[in-house]
Amino acid sequence: METITGTAAGVPFTALPPAGGGRAPLVVTWHMLDAPRTDAAFAAALPMAGVPAWRVHLGMPMCGARMVDGRLDAAVELARKDALRAFLAPFVHQAAEEFPAALASVREQLPVDDEPIGILGASLGGAVALQVLTAQRIPVRAVALVNPAVRIRPVVGLVEGLAGHPYRWTPEADEVAADLDFVARAGNLTAPPPLLLVIGEKDHPELRADAVTLVEALRENSPRPSEIELVAVPELAHPLAAEPGLEPAPQLPTTKAVDEILTEWFSRRL
Numbered sequence: 001m002e003t004i005t006g007t008a009a010g011v012p013f014t015a016l017p018p019a020g021g022g023r024a025p026l027v028v029t030w031h032m033l034d035a036p037r038t039d040a041a042f043a044a045a046l047p048m049a050g051v052p053a054w055r056v057h058l059g060m061p062m063c064g065a066r067m068v069d070g071r072l073d074a075a076v077e078l079a080r081k082d083a084l085r086a087f088l089a090p091f092v093h094q095a096a097e098e099f100p101a102a103l104a105s106v107r108e109q110l111p112v113d114d115e116p117i118g119i120l121g122a123s124l125g126g127a128v129a130l131q132v133l134t135a136q137r138i139p140v141r142a143v144a145l146v147n148p149a150v151r152i153r154p155v156v157g158l159v160e161g162l163a164g165h166p167y168r169w170t171p172e173a174d175e176v177a178a179d180l181d182f183v184a185r186a187g188n189l190t191a192p193p194p195l196l197l198v199i200g201e202k203d204h205p206e207l208r209a210d211a212v213t214l215v216e217a218l219r220e221n222s223p224r225p226s227e228i229e230l231v232a233v234p235e236l237a238h239p240l241a242a243e244p245g246l247e248p249a250p251q252l253p254t255t256k257a258v259d260e261i262l263t264e265w266f267s268r269r270l
Helices: 039-045 073-081 083-097 099-109 124-135 152-158 171-179 184-188 205-221 253-269
Strands: 004-008 011-016 026-030 054-058 117-122 140-146 195-200 228-233
Touching (some): 011 039, 026 099, 039 054, 054 099, 073 083, 083 099, 083 124, 083 152, 083 171, 117 124, 124 184, 140 253, 152 171, 152 205, 184 205, 195 205, 205 228, 228 253
Parallel strands (some): 026 054, 026 117, 117 140, 195 228
Antiparallel strands (some): 011 054
16 A cells, blocks of 8 residues: 655655545544554554555644654653643644644645544544544544544643652632533534544453543534444453554454454445
């Protein structure tokens, strides 16, 4: 499969063309901070080769080509400083804020159509996809989420190991967490596009529970609740690739199952 790498308004990307190349719809993705934690590694884990669309995998801040000195140390130091306000929330906000310019640059570089796009996010990348969706600045045709960070508060607890100490919640931190609670913000989406949420049966229990709650909230607001789908994948834990997750690697069996689910779903929606 041909792979195209480049930058779009300063954002590194790995792009995979549809079979036969040429002008086609666009699916944009944001990777996780767990493995696979770069755009190239995420493209290898979830290539969605059968989707008749360009799949453009964007790099998250301070990941992949944007790592400081080619290492993750600087990002870990931010987590130690303040796991929420210096690490998780800024990553989500920056990725979402830089997306409109990156999308415009992708459209200039690749033969993608001008129709509403598909978006996919995994883990913290799922929070980015939800931020883009709820902002409603970019027309979105279909959304898929894999083991997403639907609410940021439990994610803070999961990264306390990086910080080396329990997180100290303050009123300011509570406010930041409330802004990244997409269950609470689901009411802003009065007519959400078709959305697929894939959860691993062995993912963190808090993330699984939040995912189910989000689906229920979106179905309440959707005029077509059957288009809000939830799929659980047996044996799938949170990561989608083996460590270290920085370079393209062979697809894990559980990730192959996710890839097949996404391929079928996006092919149907696009």
